[in-house]
Amino acid sequence: MTLSNQCQNPSPDNNLSDILTAGKMNNMESETSVTRKLLPLAAFFMAFTTVMTVLIVYMDNTAIKHYQFRVNMSQDYDLLGVSxxxxxxxxxxxxxxxxxxxxxxxxxxxxxxxxxxxxxxxxxxxxxxxxxxxxxxxxxxxxxxxxxxxxxxxxxxxxxxxxxxxxxxxxxxxxxxxxxxxxxxxxxxxxxxxxxxxxxxxxxxxxxxxxxxxxxxxxxxxxxxxxxxxxxxxxxxxxxxxxxxxxxxxxxxxxxxxxxxxxxxxxxxxxxxxxxxxxxxxxxxxxxxxxxxxxxxxxxxxxxxxxxxx
Structure with missing residues (x-):
């Protein structure tokens, strides 16, 4: 086989390498695409989690203050009419x-x-x-x-x-x-x-x-x-x-x-x-x-x- 024929007909090893390289590139593009799609969803869940955490803390504090208010009012009622x-x-x-x-x-x-x-x-x-x-x-x-x-x-x-x-x-x-x-x-x-x-x-x-x-x-x-x-x-x-x-x-x-x-x-x-x-x-x-x-x-x-x- 002449040198020109070798260049025109690449070896099976070269074909396999090209295929693998192309596959990796496709996978990377696919992963990047999936990541881009997941980013807004992840950001939403992070924001949702933050809001819910703040809301729970606020509700706990409100409940504590409400309890303290009721305790204070009950103490006030206990003082009503005392000598x-x-x-x-x-x-x-x-x-x-x-x-x-x-x-x-x-x-x-x-x-x-x-x-x-x-x-x-x-x-x-x-x-x-x-x-x-x-x-x-x-x-x-x-x-x-x-x-x-x-x-x-x-x-x-x-x-x-x-x-x-x-x-x-x-x-x-x-x-x-x-x-x-x-x-x-x-x-x-x-x-x-x-x-x-x-x-x-x-x-x-x-x-x-x-x-x-x-x-x-x-x-x-x-x-x-x-x-x-x-x-x-x-x-x-x-x-x-x-x-x-x-x-x-x-x-x-x-x-x-x-x-x-x-x-x-x-x-x-x-x-x-x-x-x-x-x-x-x-x-x-x-x-x-x-x-x-x-x-x-x-x-x-x-x-x-x-x-x-x-």
């Missing part, structure tokens, strides 16, 4: 609501070393007493506290009460290390209450705990709701019934708050009451406290100071 000296109520306040008046996770706010005119007057009445105890309802509502100077300069301690969450956060950032704080308010009745804060008009709406959900307006769902406890309950929760200085700034319920106090079981030396009402209500307040052996001493604008007659 203000009920041991379970006192334990509940201590365990859930009383906290140190500090905020360790934020930069402290600068405290002003000045004293309000009415508190300066009270210090004279108490003869510059050291290590006294105060209750201040409405602390830092205007960015200031009437007891901060007492704590910093005369080693006083006490309880700071503030229902508005914005002012409460400010309160804790002042780092009142020797005092406790409560995000709540003082109830105008001898039972726990719940209030809706209305920042737009600076007011509150008081409800009983059981009716609080039923009586809520649509706008109430967008307002902060806080618990209110009787003043005597708060005294028992702090293990103190001898108070040197009580400041009441509760937005118009001051007299109602005082009417809930069993004065025969407490010893409150000086009471500073904010009064924004007419002369008739001021006279009513004076007469009520006179019956409890308190003498009207002085007023500083809307602050009326009374002292116990021994």
């Amino acid at each position: 203000q000296d009920d041991p379970q109520l006192i334990m509940y306040i201590r365990a859930v609501h009383l906290t140190p008046a500090i905020e360790p996770n934020h930069k402290p706010l600068k405290s002003e070393d000045e004293i309000s005119e009415d508190t300066a007057y009270v210090i004279k009445l108490l003869k510059n007493k050291h290590k006294g105890f105060f209750i201040e309802a409405g602390a830092y509502s205007d960015g200031k506290s009437k007891t901060e100077w007492l704590e910093g300069n005369l080693s006083w301690q006490g309880l700071l009460i503030q229902p508005d969450p914005r002012h409460y956060f400010s309160l804790r950032r002042h780092n009142r290390k020797h005092s406790q704080a409560i995000h709540g308010c003082i109830s105008p009745s001898p039972h726990p209450k719940e209030v809706s804060l209305h920042p737009e008009n600076g007011g509150i709406k008081v409800n009983s705990i059981r009716s609080s959900l039923l009586d809520m307006d649509d706008s109430d769902w967008f307002n902060t709701r806080v618990k209110c406890f009787p003043l005597y309950s708060l005294l028992l929760a702090t293990n103190v019934t001898n108070i040197d200085y009580l400041i009441l700034e509760t937005g118009g319920t001051e007299l109602q708050v005082l009417e809930t106090v069993p004065f025969e079981k407490t010893n409150i030396e000086v009471i500073n009451v904010q009064v924004r009402s007419n002369d008739t209500e001021k006279d009513t307040l004076k007469k009520f406290l006179a019956l409890k052996k308190y003498k009207f001493m002085e007023n500083f604008n809307e602050s009326y100071v009374f002292m116990l007659n021994h």
Whole structure:
């Protein structure tokens, strides 16, 4: 066989090699085609799996929150109508609501070393007493506290009460290390209450705990709701019934708050009451406290100071 015939008639081995090469190329093209077809399907399943995972986690969290809400509401119902000296109520306040008046996770706010005119007057009445105890309802509502100077300069301690969450956060950032704080308010009745804060008009709406959900307006769902406890309950929760200085700034319920106090079981030396009402209500307040052996001493604008007659 000549050389030209060999070139024109390739060997069987060459034919087999070409066939195998062509087959591999066809297989690769086929695999690439299948992969391209499967990519959208794989992407769909990955996206579906991700969405379902997120949905399951969300549903679990929602279920947990719903359970916690029902537990909290059941606890609230348990508090309905209990007496203000009920041991379970006192334990509940201590365990859930009383906290140190500090905020360790934020930069402290600068405290002003000045004293309000009415508190300066009270210090004279108490003869510059050291290590006294105060209750201040409405602390830092205007960015200031009437007891901060007492704590910093005369080693006083006490309880700071503030229902508005914005002012409460400010309160804790002042780092009142020797005092406790409560995000709540003082109830105008001898039972726990719940209030809706209305920042737009600076007011509150008081409800009983059981009716609080039923009586809520649509706008109430967008307002902060806080618990209110009787003043005597708060005294028992702090293990103190001898108070040197009580400041009441509760937005118009001051007299109602005082009417809930069993004065025969407490010893409150000086009471500073904010009064924004007419002369008739001021006279009513004076007469009520006179019956409890308190003498009207002085007023500083809307602050009326009374002292116990021994």
